[in-house]
Amino acid sequence: MSEVARIIEALIFLSPEPLAIDELSRATECGEDEVRAALAEIAPRYEPGVRGIALKELAGGYTFASEPVADEAARRLFGRVRLAKLTQAQAETMAIVAYLQPLSRPEIARIRGVNADHAVAALHEHDLIEESGRSQFGAALYSTTSTFLKLFGLNSLEELPDITRFDPSPEEASELRERLLKAGEARAGSDPQAA
Amino acid sequence: MSLGTLDLDLDVFSGPFDLLLALILREEVDLLELDLADIVLAYLAHIEARGDLDLDTATEFIVLIAALLELKSRLMLPEEEVEDLLEMAPEEAAEELLERMLAARRYRGAAGELQGLLAAQAGVSFRRAPVPRRFRRSAIEQAQGTADPETLGEALAGLLRMPPQISVRHMLSPRVTVGERLEHLRGLLRRGSFSFDDAVKDADRVTVAVTLLALLELYRRGEGEWEQAEPFGPITVRPGSAHTGAPRWREPAHGEGASGGGAPLEVAV
Numbered sequence: 001m002s003e004v005a006r007i008i009e010a011l012i013f014l015s016p017e018p019l020a021i022d023e024l025s026r027a028t029e030c031g032e033d034e035v036r037a038a039l040a041e042i043a044p045r046y047e048p049g050v051r052g053i054a055l056k057e058l059a060g061g062y063t064f065a066s067e068p069v070a071d072e073a074a075r076r077l078f079g080r081v082r083l084a085k086l087t088q089a090q091a092e093t094m095a096i097v098a099y100l101q102p103l104s105r106p107e108i109a110r111i112r113g114v115n116a117d118h119a120v121a122a123l124h125e126h127d128l129i130e131e132s133g134r135s136q137f138g139a140a141l142y143s144t145t146s147t148f149l150k151l152f153g154l155n156s157l158e159e160l161p162d163i164t165r166f167d168p169s170p171e172e173a174s175e176l177r178e179r180l181l182k183a184g185e186a187r188a189g190s191d192p193q194a195a
Numbered sequence: 196m197s198l199g200t201l202d203l204d205l206d207v208f209s210g211p212f213d214l215l216l217a218l219i220l221r222e223e224v225d226l227l228e229l230d231l232a233d234i235v236l237a238y239l240a241h242i243e244a245r246g247d248l249d250l251d252t253a254t255e256f257i258v259l260i261a262a263l264l265e266l267k268s269r270l271m272l273p274e275e276e277v278e279d280l281l282e283m284a285p286e287e288a289a290e291e292l293l294e295r296m297l298a299a300r301r302y303r304g305a306a307g308e309l310q311g312l313l314a315a316q317a318g319v320s321f322r323r324a325p326v327p328r329r330f331r332r333s334a335i336e337q338a339q340g341t342a343d344p345e346t347l348g349e350a351l352a353g354l355l356r357m358p359p360q361i362s363v364r365h366m367l368s369p370r371v372t373v374g375e376r377l378e379h380l381r382g383l384l385r386r387g388s389f390s391f392d393d394a395v396k397d398a399d400r401v402t403v404a405v406t407l408l409a410l411l412e413l414y415r416r417g418e419g420e421w422e423q424a425e426p427f428g429p430i431t432v433r434p435g436s437a438h439t440g441a442p443r444w445r446e447p448a449h450g451e452g453a454s455g456g457g458a459p460l461e462v463a464v
Contacts, residue, residue, distance in 0.1 A: 074320060112302070163301060166308070
């Protein structure tokens with residue numbers, strides 16, 4: 001490998017966070033094109049199935065990750081090494097923050113219809129979301145972290161599928177509407193003030 | 196007590212509360228002419244006179260008065276607007292609820308997608324215990340201010356103020372009991388006579404004072420007796436024959452002691 005490639009390989013090995021092209025360029029004092037060429041030189045050596053670690057492009061940068069083949073042994077050695085699963089409440093909260101960030105806890109609760117404090121605290125604990133400012137009313141605003149992108153295998157938020165993909169179908173929506181209207185009328189009928 | 200016993204004396208009505216309710220419902224009393232605040236005041240006076248608050252009755256009263264208020268406020272609105280309100284409300288409420296439920300479903304679907312993404316990465320791990328981001332060197336232009344500089348200033352100003360002295364008066368000083376010191380003296384006595392100074396070697400003032408009390412107790416029980424040749428002189432303690440007479444120390448003359456307190460027994464502590 002060229003010298004630049006070897007240096008970049010070392011930097012990625014040392015860094016706990018994905019390193020972006022411009023960071024590598026600044027550190028090596030090489031042009032971004034040169035960095036890209038070096039990465040292309042490194043990449044084939046870390047193709048999946050070649051070694052125990054793989055080179056990944058995640059969270060807007062390059063990082064090394066262990067291959068699943070080492071998972072069980074790593075768990076025996078280090079205990080739980082990564083977040084395995086989210087609860088339903090955590091996953092819903094995660095989705096809301098991922099798509100609507102930055103937003104505050106009350107806004108999350110409004111969309112979910114139930115209190116989101118526990119889920120927000122747990123996601124914060126796992127370093128999947130972080131405070132990224134204050135709303136005009138002083139409430140903390142939450143955004144996703146690079147850990148979120150890493151753990152979910154994303155290079156950037158743009159890789160998330162379009163949210164409309166998850167919209168209920170028109171049939172589902174109209175059925176829901178019918179049910180709600182019926183319930184509303186039943187209540188109005190039993191209301192002595194309205195009668 | 197029931198609300199029926201609440202007697203009212205209002206401009207348009209005089210009598211018990213439940214009769215007033217009946218008359219309003221039969222539209223024999225015009226709600227628009229009724230001052231509802233007066234009823235509330237009468238009820239408060241009623242509670243005060245009775246001296247106790249019956250929660251059930253109070254709840255019932257609040258429900259009734261709230262219903263009357265709503266009824267009256269509707270009567271005060273122009274006719275057509277009332278109809279608008281009544282007809283629009285359930286539909287509008289349902290529409291808003293529908294919007295929210297659809298949004299909730301949308302993100303529930305997205306949540307499923309995320310769970311899938313996470314599961315697809317199963318077994319892939321990264322270097323653990325990364326350096327917290329706040330310790331990483333980063334360019335100043337990358338650091339984004341989230342707080343107002345004035346807030347920072349206020350926080351710093353708070354640090355510059357001297358905090359009030361914390362009182363430690365509630366804390367107990369180390370405790371020494373007469374019983375403990377008594378045991379200590381008895382232990383020494385078993386080996387024969389000893390000097391008081393040896394008994395309180397390296398002890399603090401409180402322990403010395405308590406040891407002296409223990410010594411008095413020892414003497415009272417006839418277990419020991421002592422001797423002090425002169426003020427501030429060494430005190431020698433000897434095993435006593437039970438029920439002996441007065442201790443054999445020379446009582447100092449007043450003013451002889453350095454402190455001038457005239458205490459019969461003086462110990463330098």
